[in-house]
Amino acid sequence: MKKITLTGFTWLIAFAAIAQNNLITNIPNRKSVSLNGKWQYIVDPYETGFYDYRYKELNENNGGAYWNTDVPANKTELNEHTYQEKNSLNVPGDWNHQDPKFLYYEGTVWYKKSFDYKKSASGKVFLYFGAVNYRADVYLNGKKLGAHKGGFTPFNFEVPANLLKETNNFLVVKVDNKRYADEVPTLNTDWWNYGGITREVKLIEVPDNFIQDYFIQLKRVSPGSIPAKTPEVEGWIKLNRAPASGEKLTVEIPELKLRQQFTASDTITKVHFTLPKIQLWSPETPKLYRVIISSNSDKTEDKIGFRTVEAFGKQVLLNGKPIFMRGISIHGEIPKEIRRAYSKEDAMQLLGEARELGCNMVRLAHYPHDETMTRLADSLGILVWSEIPVYWTINFGSNEVLDKAKAQLNEMITRDHNRASVIIWSVGNETPVSPTRTNFMHSLITEAKKLDQTRMVSAALEVNYSALKNLNEVNDPLGEFVDLVAFNEYLGWYGGLPDKCRTTNWSTPYNKPLFISETGAGAKGGFHADSLTRFSEEFQEWYFKEQVAMFKKMPENFVGLSPWVLNDFRSPKRNNQYQDGWNRKGLYDDQGNKKKAFYILKAYYNQIEKASNSKKK
Incomplete structure (x- = not known):
């Protein structure tokens, strides 16, 4: 084990992750x-x-x-x-x-x-x-x-x-x-x-001596491999202080009749064991196991799903098998009540709306959402992209700002590193390309991979639309360092009309999976006009029709999308007669009504799901 000091805190580097110095995890079960x-x-x-x-x-x-x-x-x-x-x-x-x-x-x-x-x-x-x-x-x-x-x-x-x-x-x-x-x-x-x-x-x-944190996840398998029928767990248990001589730590999974004991070696103790045959966690089978972790003086329980996820070649593999992410972006807001979301009921509403759309994945933008969201996503089988608010015009030349971003990254990952649903840690959104910015973001990616090697790391990149008529290339230099090349595109909303999608092709110089992290158009719920009228439901519907047609001819490394956005949400930047302080790109309006575009995306997702189910048969 190695100790390093960063901005006055001591961090312990141990095995698959770095445990945050003082944050206690698994609060709902304490x-x-x-x-x-x-x-x-x-x-x-x-x-x-x-x-x-x-x-x-x-x-x-x-x-x-x-x-x-x-x-x-x-x-x-x-x-x-x-x-x-x-x-x-x-x-x-x-x-x-x-x-x-x-x-x-x-x-x-x-x-x-x-x-x-x-x-x-x-x-x-x-x-x-x-x-x-x-x-x-x-x-x-x-x-x-x-x-x-x-x-x-x-x-x-x-x-x-x-x-x-x-x-x-x-x-x-x-x-x-x-x-x-x-x-x-x-x-x-x-x-x-x-x-x-x-x-x-x-x-x-x-207790005076207590279990502060733990990391109980499947060991990384060889790239591209399906987990073994009896997979291995590799992780650690963190105590709040050095253990007594010979102190024992125990991991139990009652359903599997598993009980493993370890001698605490330091504040952080490595755990490594083989599971009996298990049901892997997935959107189709979101199996969670009751896991009990105990020391001489403390015990804590959690529900944990076991799965592997990785970017491999041009695909994203969940449990060794390709997956297409039918996503949607979500703000942590309840629009009908114009307030921040925080409760289990709020999470049920938001994730329930995503499921009704046909989603198997959500992008929680542009900041870590309440823990009720990730825990409920675990039980519902919804994949999660979780992000820190490194957004737009961060001072990329400041080491102090970098430390603040790293602190939030650490707190996000520490809280949720045992959530099976979380498959992507995102270090930011739409950051302008420059060498200083790329170094800043690369440092965050490196930090995320130190904290957790079992998930993908990405960021939502901007697109510089090509002067060439038929080709747009996602060539942000940050693409070299992310696992998943994700980009935000608004072809037909910001610049041109939706039919521009018909002649557009996408590519990236990176041999990695390609993901559309945002796309969308504004529409005032209940405002109807012809499809050329901005902010009408018909314009948004046309936009998504053209986008869906474009999705169907994306390159082979296209692995999913999370359009912008599930619900209309409050924004002081949006102030014309249709917006009135709201970003109107939601597929649900601020009163919870579905807009016409909702059904276009839902039909596309249903088609993908049916095709996927047919392949499995």
Whole structure:
């Protein structure tokens, strides 16, 4: 095992992956206390509660304001703030949809939750956040626990011993969703900047010595091979600290009557064993096995599917067999309620709509979605592309920005590296070609492959449409480093009309699978006109008819697509009379109605599925 230091953190390189230094995984199956519900708030656009009048950060040692208490010690104490029941927000939830005054708000909001807590056993307590957009500064009973940047990935802080009280705990989170040029994402995006504590908050109870993380996946087989009937697992188990001498770690899969024991060798211990004959996970048979991992003092359970995935030559192989990805891109938003998606019910709605379209794959754009999405995709048998928000105009020349992108990449992969549904880690979308950008993105690809060698790594590339009449070549230099050459094309929407597809051919100089990561056209639901009228359902329908005809003559390395997009979604960039603050490229409109183009894509997917089933027979 090798230790390296990066930006103040120590990372352990071990076997198939690098485990994140402090993130606890498998949160849904840990012992926990929910802190969801009503939280009081104070809007603070000048950050008065964070800085003194000399613009220095306040803390518990210099009269720190909002995080200590809002109850004066006596009637003479000056107190210029208070949390009130009339000012409350639901957690999880973005603030934008909860009160009209927050619609476009970008700035600081202080959240406060008072709660009682009785610890059920000895051990450690961690405060866990599914996501906060964008920066969170967290204070408990006057103590700052820490800060986190990144609006779509989880984080946790250990609560110091004896800090929690049985009654009247005072938890405060400073949430700041302002956009900055040197953040990830940067200033310019094409989606709504939902602020707030957007995912769940929990107190996690674990023993003093606990299982922090694990990686239980099939060992990579020889390129192009079908997994053996009794495949091998190669992975690791991470403890929160060095084990006791001779400590045993156990992996059990009751359904397979499997029990394997290992002597813990260090904080991270390699595990390697052979499974009895198993049912491999796939969209047709999304089999999940109950897996129990235990140490001398801790036990955690998960449901894990076993499968292999790789880009091999011109194909994508799932369990050694070619697969065509019938995909759709999805934003983490519930359009009818104009809010950020976060719950299992939300995931059921979004993935249910994708299944109705005939999809076996979804691209979760342009950031990691809530964990309920990937866990539900596991059980439904839906393949997943998961992405970090390296989007458009990131400052590619900044090492600091690169570190921020790597941190989000690490948190995304750490959370979901045991999800069978996730087959592609994406390091970005539509980044402009330059040597500096390519080096930046190549560094992220290298990092992703260190973190996880069992999945494909890609990015959604832009297309420079050729001056040649009949040929467009996807020749982004990043194509040399990705496993899957994915590109966004809008032939007939941005430039020309849809019939341009009839004379267009596609190619790439890279001997790799080719995937269309976006294609689409805008249409206002219920607006009908002739097919030449922009933003009519008929124009979008025509667009997809021409696209489908083009798909049918794509080169042999064409392995799938994820059109843009499942639902209309909010975007402040879109402001003509048909858009009115919405990106209208959805196949469902903002009220959940199917547009005419929905049926064109669905028919194409049904045709592909029938052809695939016929081949299997």
